[in-house]
Amino acid sequence: MDKKKLSPETRTGGCDLIVGIPSYNEADSISYVVKQVDAGITKYFPTLKALIVNVDNDSPDNTKKAFLETITKTPKHYISTPPKTKGKGRNFHNLFLLAQQLNPQATVVVDADLKSITPEWVLHLAGQVMNGHDFISPLYLRHKYDGTITNQLVYPLVFSLIGKNIRQPIGGDFAFSTRLASHWLEQDWKESTHQFGIDNFMTLHALMGDFSVCQTGLGVKDHKPSAPKLGYMFVEVIDTLFENLLQNNHLFEQKDQTLEVPKSGLKEMGTPKKLTLEDIGIDLNVMIKNTIELFEEYKPLIYNILDEKTYQSIEQMLQNNNINIDSKQWAKIIYDFMIAFHNNPKQKLEIVECLKPLYFARNISFIKQTINHSCQEAEQLILKQAQTFRELKPYLLKKLGVKILH
Numbered sequence: 001m002d003k004k005k006l007s008p009e010t011r012t013g014g015c016d017l018i019v020g021i022p023s024y025n026e027a028d029s030i031s032y033v034v035k036q037v038d039a040g041i042t043k044y045f046p047t048l049k050a051l052i053v054n055v056d057n058d059s060p061d062n063t064k065k066a067f068l069e070t071i072t073k074t075p076k077h078y079i080s081t082p083p084k085t086k087g088k089g090r091n092f093h094n095l096f097l098l099a100q101q102l103n104p105q106a107t108v109v110v111d112a113d114l115k116s117i118t119p120e121w122v123l124h125l126a127g128q129v130m131n132g133h134d135f136i137s138p139l140y141l142r143h144k145y146d147g148t149i150t151n152q153l154v155y156p157l158v159f160s161l162i163g164k165n166i167r168q169p170i171g172g173d174f175a176f177s178t179r180l181a182s183h184w185l186e187q188d189w190k191e192s193t194h195q196f197g198i199d200n201f202m203t204l205h206a207l208m209g210d211f212s213v214c215q216t217g218l219g220v221k222d223h224k225p226s227a228p229k230l231g232y233m234f235v236e237v238i239d240t241l242f243e244n245l246l247q248n249n250h251l252f253e254q255k256d257q258t259l260e261v262p263k264s265g266l267k268e269m270g271t272p273k274k275l276t277l278e279d280i281g282i283d284l285n286v287m288i289k290n291t292i293e294l295f296e297e298y299k300p301l302i303y304n305i306l307d308e309k310t311y312q313s314i315e316q317m318l319q320n321n322n323i324n325i326d327s328k329q330w331a332k333i334i335y336d337f338m339i340a341f342h343n344n345p346k347q348k349l350e351i352v353e354c355l356k357p358l359y360f361a362r363n364i365s366f367i368k369q370t371i372n373h374s375c376q377e378a379e380q381l382i383l384k385q386a387q388t389f390r391e392l393k394p395y396l397l398k399k400l401g402v403k404i405l406h
Contacts, residue, residue: 017108019037023056024057031067037117055091089198104178106176125218139215153237183205184202292321327385
């Protein structure tokens with residue numbers, strides 16, 4: 001990002017508030033998000049010098065045009081990565097550079113495909129940074145099968161290993177201080193961090209550094225289904241997650257307790273829409289078929305990663321088309337994969353890739369277990385699973401050679 005390319009209103013000596021909207025091919029949805037952001041800035045921060053920024057991946061669907069032609073009271077600015085250069089993390093990198101340059105009181109990020117965003121989101125996200133926090137993570141109610149990477153992997157690992165109860169570590173909608181943005185820019189970025197690994201990269205470094213973190217309630221999150229892109233998203237998220245956790249495994253030595261992260265924002269969170277599996281892009285029969293096929297493809301490597309008892313159990317489930325991985329078994333699987341990731345630096349991406357069929361199998365198991373549950377009932381099982389991960393943490397620490405403090 002070159003300073004001379006900034007718009008005239010951006011070159012006038014910084015601003016107080018930046019709201020960034022990362023995008024790739026969001027021409028059909030970004031205008032609505034921009035209008036809600038503008039309404040929030042106008043209503044709650046009318047005296048501040050604010051800027052709405054679209055950080056884009058040179059979208060071929062006219063996202064830029066849709067963004068710039070949306071009528072707003074707040075000035076807008078468009079930044080893109082070079083042509084044919086994709087990656088959500090690259091969009092965030094551009095936003096961090098802009099924040100470092102303009103030094104706002106707060107920078108907010110919201111997804112470009114949001115259907116449930118309201119002007120109050122700007123208040124609850126930006127306001128907490130202005131109250132002295134460095135990083136604001138969202139709290140929202142989601143459909144029980146939305147955010148499966150969060151629910152089945154990122155949340156329980158952060159809860160158990162870092163010891164911080166932050167419910168949406170890859171929620172997508174955040175706020176942060178310029179001090180934290182500068183800290184992120186100073187870290188090592190993997191290629192997966194330049195992609196969908198960016199969200200957990202941000203959360204982990206905020207939690208592991210000397211930064212004040214809180215959560216803010218935003219209500220229900222309604223956006224485009226993420227299931228269709230879970231394949232490549234999964235590898236990018238987990239590669240970054242495992243790498244950053246294992247590089248800081250000295251933090252796992254802390255006493256076996258989990259600290260609550262402060263909460264603010266909306267008290268009445270609303271109720272998610274009643275949606276079918278098809279509504280959120282899930283075909284259970286196709287999912288089962290793909291899981292069995294992927295397992296057969298990756299079977300030799302999976303056999304070398306899992307302990308023999310776990311492997312035999314999983315293989316039998318899939319052969320009998322009776323997939324039922326419980327939370328205890330799932331935690332041991334993830335810890336086995338983290339150990340393999342740690343011990344085989346030249347095979348990291350391959351190891352993450354062959355975790356996919358087991359991740360899909362765990363999701364199938366969870367769907368079957370909760371198909372008649374409400375979102376609130378399913379949520380209780382997700383929270384209980386995080387406790388299971390914590391209870392089994394000694395299994396991981398022993399194999400990593402990390403001592404447990406009592």
